[in-house]
Amino acid sequence: MQTTLPKTDSGKADENQNAKPSEWTASETGLDKSLAGGIEAEASESGQQPYGKTYTRNMWYYALPSEKLKKGEIESKVMMGEPLVIGRDKEGKLFALRDICPHQAIPLSAGPFDGKELMCPFHGWKFDTSGTCTDIPSLCSDQKMNLCKIKTASYPVTEVLGSIWVYFGDNPQDLPEVPHAPGLDGLKFFKNTVTLQLPTHIDYAVAALIDTAHVPYVHKSWWWRSAKALKEKNKKYVPSGTGWTMVKHQPSKHSIAFKLIGQFIETEISFRLPGCRREYLTFNGRTFLSGITTLTPIDETHTELNHTTYWTLPIPKFFADPVLNYFVTTFLKQDQSLALMQENIINKYKPRLIMTIKDAGTPGHWYFLLKKEWNSSQTEKRPFKNPIKESILRWRT
Numbered sequence: 001m002q003t004t005l006p007k008t009d010s011g012k013a014d015e016n017q018n019a020k021p022s023e024w025t026a027s028e029t030g031l032d033k034s035l036a037g038g039i040e041a042e043a044s045e046s047g048q049q050p051y052g053k054t055y056t057r058n059m060w061y062y063a064l065p066s067e068k069l070k071k072g073e074i075e076s077k078v079m080m081g082e083p084l085v086i087g088r089d090k091e092g093k094l095f096a097l098r099d100i101c102p103h104q105a106i107p108l109s110a111g112p113f114d115g116k117e118l119m120c121p122f123h124g125w126k127f128d129t130s131g132t133c134t135d136i137p138s139l140c141s142d143q144k145m146n147l148c149k150i151k152t153a154s155y156p157v158t159e160v161l162g163s164i165w166v167y168f169g170d171n172p173q174d175l176p177e178v179p180h181a182p183g184l185d186g187l188k189f190f191k192n193t194v195t196l197q198l199p200t201h202i203d204y205a206v207a208a209l210i211d212t213a214h215v216p217y218v219h220k221s222w223w224w225r226s227a228k229a230l231k232e233k234n235k236k237y238v239p240s241g242t243g244w245t246m247v248k249h250q251p252s253k254h255s256i257a258f259k260l261i262g263q264f265i266e267t268e269i270s271f272r273l274p275g276c277r278r279e280y281l282t283f284n285g286r287t288f289l290s291g292i293t294t295l296t297p298i299d300e301t302h303t304e305l306n307h308t309t310y311w312t313l314p315i316p317k318f319f320a321d322p323v324l325n326y327f328v329t330t331f332l333k334q335d336q337s338l339a340l341m342q343e344n345i346i347n348k349y350k351p352r353l354i355m356t357i358k359d360a361g362t363p364g365h366w367y368f369l370l371k372k373e374w375n376s377s378q379t380e381k382r383p384f385k386n387p388i389k390e391s392i393l394r395w396r397t
């Protein structure tokens with residue numbers, strides 16, 4: 001299977017090099033040097049600000065909920081700056097191809113798909129689901145061409161727990177684990193997916209996704225929590241997979257929802273590269289709710305967020321879907337409005353940012369370390385070594 005290497009670097013010189021430094025820098029704020037130091041060191045090492053410039057390479061990225069692609073259907077979608085046509089053949093097998101006809105650059109997704117082959121709408125060339133050309137109708141019987149040399153790139157694609165993922169990278173022989181929702185092994189579930197666009201590079205979207213300090217300010221609502229007095233929190237984190245896990249604990253008593261549910265509930269929250277926040281809730285040890293929020297770069301300045309909720313309780317979809325769509329969308333739109341304001345400023349003024357504050361900002365710093373280590377391990381063709389150390393983080397929220 002052919003793959004294309006996504007663009008991982010903007011290749012542009014860092015505009016911030018010439019920008020007027022703002023009055024606050026990490027070192028001036030007296031932050032823990034080990035926190036701020038990592039960011040500063042990387043910035044000068046690469047000549048670029050570490051945030052907002054690169055992607056996590058050789059990784060699975062969330063594409064679509066499975067139900068969007070029935071047998072014999074295709075969907076076009078830009079991911080990682082590449083146009084893709086993702087489809088399911090008549091046997092149900094998934095495929096993902098570069099959505100550009102190698103003849104004269106027409107999107108293959110604009111033509112018909114018969115469940116076996118895609119036909120380009122310009123000159124009728126046909127392509128199988130591996131991206132290989134199978135027919136050029138204009139050729140006369142004595143005009144021979146080696147059609148199997150004409151290809152559009154194909155991407156590894158897989159389906160886990162009702163979600164479709166595409167791999168972007170140059171090492172398809174050694175595919176990493178798909179960062180799916182946790183706690184659902186052997187359980188039957190219903191699922192719901194809410195999709196939202198963010199006007200930012202994935203790095204800023206990840207920073208907001210794993211940031212806890214914004215919650216009392218951005219997510220104010222009667223059903224979640226109010227912005228009353230902040231309380232100190234204290235949580236244990238351990239390295240796990242390509243990220244970390246905040247070890248099992250009772251959920252926040254801040255929210256009215258959790259106050260009502262009682263003492264038998266535990267939650268475990270974790271993070272996985274490239275930008276997946278995962279959480280599940282158990283009642284007496286059995287998962288009743290699980291969720292994964294995934295971030296997929298559309299391009300360098302746009303990111304798609306998909307939040308998938310799974311529930312194992314016998315609550316039918318027709319009843320749960322409208323409720324989930326309302327609450328999840330309301331919650332995520334609160335984040336989206338901040339992302340809009342932030343992106344306007346970043347694009348226009350390119351300020352120098354303080355991305356880490358002890359300890360609320362530590363997960364954001366960890367993300368940066370994980371991404372750097374993952375990309376280095378892929379370049380150097382060696383095993384990934386999780387750079388996170390077991391820690392207790394404290395913050396007020």
Ligand code: FES
Binds near residue numbers: 101
């Ligand atoms: S552009 Fe696709 S067949 Fe010519």
Ligand SMILES: [Fe+2]
Binds near residue numbers: 208335
């Ligand atoms: Fe948020």
